[in-house]
Amino acid sequence: MQKEHLFKVLVIGDLGVGKTSIIKRYVHQIFSQHYRATIGVDFALKVLHWDSQTVVRLQLWDIAGQERYGNMTRVYYREAVGALIVFDVTRASTFDAVLKWKDDLDLKVTLSNGKPVPAVLLANKSDQSREGLRSQIPKLDTFCKENGFVGWFETSAKDNTNIEAAAKCLVEHILAYEENITNNTDPDVVALPGYNNNTKERVRTRCVTCSKF
Amino acid sequence: MTASGAQERLERNPGYYQSLLDAQHDPKLVETIRTDLHRTFPDNIHFRKSADPCLQKALFNVLLAYGEHNKTVGYCQGMNFIAGYLLIISKDEETSFWLMEALLDRILPDYYTPAMLGLKADQEVLGELVRMKVPAVWRLMQDHGVMWTLVVSRWFICLFIDILPVETVLRIWDCLFYEGSKILFRVALTLIHHHQDEIVQAQNLPDICERFKRITRGAFVEDCHAFMQRIFQEPGSLSMSTVAKLRESCRARIAAGES
Numbered sequence: 001m002q003k004e005h006l007f008k009v010l011v012i013g014d015l016g017v018g019k020t021s022i023i024k025r026y027v028h029q030i031f032s033q034h035y036r037a038t039i040g041v042d043f044a045l046k047v048l049h050w051d052s053q054t055v056v057r058l059q060l061w062d063i064a065g066q067e068r069y070g071n072m073t074r075v076y077y078r079e080a081v082g083a084l085i086v087f088d089v090t091r092a093s094t095f096d097a098v099l100k101w102k103d104d105l106d107l108k109v110t111l112s113n114g115k116p117v118p119a120v121l122l123a124n125k126s127d128q129s130r131e132g133l134r135s136q137i138p139k140l141d142t143f144c145k146e147n148g149f150v151g152w153f154e155t156s157a158k159d160n161t162n163i164e165a166a167a168k169c170l171v172e173h174i175l176a177y178e179e180n181i182t183n184n185t186d187p188d189v190v191a192l193p194g195y196n197n198n199t200k201e202r203v204r205t206r207c208v209t210c211s212k213f
Numbered sequence: 214m215t216a217s218g219a220q221e222r223l224e225r226n227p228g229y230y231q232s233l234l235d236a237q238h239d240p241k242l243v244e245t246i247r248t249d250l251h252r253t254f255p256d257n258i259h260f261r262k263s264a265d266p267c268l269q270k271a272l273f274n275v276l277l278a279y280g281e282h283n284k285t286v287g288y289c290q291g292m293n294f295i296a297g298y299l300l301i302i303s304k305d306e307e308t309s310f311w312l313m314e315a316l317l318d319r320i321l322p323d324y325y326t327p328a329m330l331g332l333k334a335d336q337e338v339l340g341e342l343v344r345m346k347v348p349a350v351w352r353l354m355q356d357h358g359v360m361w362t363l364v365v366s367r368w369f370i371c372l373f374i375d376i377l378p379v380e381t382v383l384r385i386w387d388c389l390f391y392e393g394s395k396i397l398f399r400v401a402l403t404l405i406h407h408h409q410d411e412i413v414q415a416q417n418l419p420d421i422c423e424r425f426k427r428i429t430r431g432a433f434v435e436d437c438h439a440f441m442q443r444i445f446q447e448p449g450s451l452s453m454s455t456v457a458k459l460r461e462s463c464r465a466r467i468a469a470g471e472s
Binding site: 015016035036040041043059067069072075 | 249251253289291294327360363370
């Protein structure tokens with residue numbers, strides 16, 4: 001039986017970091033220097049034949065980056081199950097805003113178990129980056145761990161670098177969560193926020209306890 | 214120029230525009246405006262970097278001057294398209310500035326302020342008008358839980374630039390300067406009313422969004438003369454007092470919801 005998933009994914013970050021370019025590259029395999037500034041919100045659909053049994057439909061929400069659109073566009077966050085947070089490696093201020101976007105995301109939407117939705121960090125416009133900024137990039141591993149990103153990628157929508165990889169990473173995390181949920185559909189078990197409901201963990205815990213007696 | 218009072222203000226305030234440009238500028242304002250310069254009418258040859266004169270410089274000046282003139286508004290995305298469009302038509306920076314001043318400070322409610330309350334209210338006002346005049350579409354939006362902002366925010370923010378054909382936008386703007394912001398509702402209602410059979414067939418949210426994009430294209434909007442006649446017939450009567458009342462109640466509702 002083929003399984004079909006529909007996932008809503010947000011693409012967020014400061015204005016001009018390349019959110020629209022990333023989506024156009026990913027969905028239509030094109031790049032142009034001539035995209036307009038996104039006003040409000042736009043979206044695109046990408047269909048992935050994940051494996052022989054799984055089809056994933058990604059609904060990518062391209063959200064305007066200017067701060068004042070924030071309180072208008074936040075209503076679009078609901079029911080999102082993942083996010084790509086983008087910054088521009090040539091403009092330090094867009095990296096400084098990354099945590100603001102992440103906090104905002106976590107505040108507005110969570111998974112059904114109360115945990116944050118998986119978010120991947122994209123260091124975009126890598127084709128234009130100078131050595132000075134590039135030397136900062138190794139620190140992103142620590143940055144991601146500390147701030148709850150599931151991973152990061154140096155991307156270029158222009159050169160088509162790592163866009164697929166970043167999306168794949170995000171989808172893997174979303175699917176892992178989905179499977180975890182499906183495996184745990186036990187009507188007697190109520191999923192509490194912050195409580196690990198993983199079956200394996202419970203079984204192991206019980207065994208450890210048993211062995212004591 | 215004359216109808217909007219822009220001409221009079223230009224003549225009464227010689228040197229004002231230049232003084233705004235000569236002032237000290239907030240670096241954040243400058244950076245935000247710069248980010249959008251090459252993303253405004255990128256397909257228009259006058260906005261290409263290679264053009265001579267290149268309108269990007271004029272666009273920067275008009276936006277910067279307005280940001281200095283109205284510090285509460287500063288710069289809001291969408292204003293780049295408005296200033297750019299005024300520059301294409303008037304071919305003059307100072308004229309564009311004063312027309313922009315007329316539009317943003319007097320003709321439109323507070324669309325571009327940080328809270329964007331006027332814009333949010335007008336999106337809801339349109340929703341209420343659709344409820345009265347095109348109930349089938351209103352019901353569809355309710356059934357699918359689609360907020361009006363999702364499908365019409367660009368219509369209001371960009372005043373139909375880049376949404377409807379250029380000639381049609383020109384005609385709409387003539388009315389906007391003469392008759393005020395009510396015309397935006399007439400245009401929106403006409404688009405929705407005329408295509409209601411097509412819209413209500415939508416099956417899901419992406420489908421609804423796609424149909425709202427499709428209704429802004431094609432012969433119906435390209436024949437600008439006929440279209441302008443339709444906007445005064447198709448939505449039926451629309452008094453300024455109805456709009457004012459709805460604006461007031463929608464504003465109150467939004468303000469209550471946010472506090």
